[in-house]
Amino acid sequence: MKQATRNVRHKSRVALLLVDVINHFEFPDGKEILHRALPIAPPLARLKKRARAIGVPTIYVNDNFGQWRSDTKKLLQYCLRPEAPGLHFVEQLQPDDEDYFVLKPMHSAFYQTPLDLLLRELGASSIILSGVATNSCMAHNANMRHLKVIVPRDCCAARTAREHSQALEHIGTMADAKVVTSSSSLRLGALHG
Numbered sequence: 001m002k003q004a005t006r007n008v009r010h011k012s013r014v015a016l017l018l019v020d021v022i023n024h025f026e027f028p029d030g031k032e033i034l035h036r037a038l039p040i041a042p043p044l045a046r047l048k049k050r051a052r053a054i055g056v057p058t059i060y061v062n063d064n065f066g067q068w069r070s071d072t073k074k075l076l077q078y079c080l081r082p083e084a085p086g087l088h089f090v091e092q093l094q095p096d097d098e099d100y101f102v103l104k105p106m107h108s109a110f111y112q113t114p115l116d117l118l119l120r121e122l123g124a125s126s127i128i129l130s131g132v133a134t135n136s137c138m139a140h141n142a143n144m145r146h147l148k149v150i151v152p153r154d155c156c157a158a159r160t161a162r163e164h165s166q167a168l169e170h171i172g173t174m175a176d177a178k179v180v181t182s183s184s185s186l187r188l189g190a191l192h193g
Contacts, residue, residue, distance in 0.1 A: 010055065010057040011122060011123045012055060012057055013123060013124060014125075014126045014127070014128065014186070015056065015057050015058075015126075015128070016047065016051045016058045016059070016130070017109070017129050017131070017138075018048070018059070018093065018130055018131050019062070019109060019129065019130065019138055019156075020061070020132050021037075021044070021090070021130075021132065022060060022072075022075055022094075022095070023037075023062075023079060024079050024084055024085065024086055025085045026084075026085060029159050031085070033158070033159050034089060036157040036160070036161070037086075037157040038088065038089055039157075040130075041088075041092040043152075043154045044130055044131075044155040045092050047128070047152060047182045047186070048093070051128070057100060058099045058100070059100040059101070059118065059119075060072075060095050060100065060101045061104060061113075062075065062101065062103055071103070072101045072103070076090070076094065080094075100118060108138075109138050110141045125146075126147060126149070127147050128151075128152065129142065129149055129150065129151050129156070130155035131155075132156065132157050132158070133156075133157065133159065133167075134157060134158040134168060134171075135163050139151065139171045139175035140171075140174065143176055143177070149177035150177065152180055152181055152185040153168055153179055154182050
């Protein structure tokens, strides 16, 4: 019997997670979140580029926005329509063939998704958590799975500046996450791995 080809192309103690960045922002509060998200796109794109250069894999973890027959390509096409509110944001953060992509059914990146298995296959013990929205429960879910969590404050956004800062404080205290800048997150991730 021929051995199955393995689809995980990396082995890394650290993984970069981009949460809900392939986003149409066509939902209540979408306009507010997009306003706060636009400034994080350039540092997030730079972080992804630096991660790639040192062999840290990028995993896009994305809501399916209720499009149950959707897939990665369809979701990306929809978000890149000329009239899409998040077009400029998504253009800067598009996945490529080297990236992994996990569609989540709703809020949790771990609940009924292959993310946990993918992280184990990669050998990741630390994650660099970025994207929208800062005040989601992702850091807590990762902490419960004994993953070290690093959150670059300049690579995530919430609906308001106050929600963002409160969430970062909460994540640092309650999820035992290291809240840092994007420039130090890869170095810290390597130390945690």
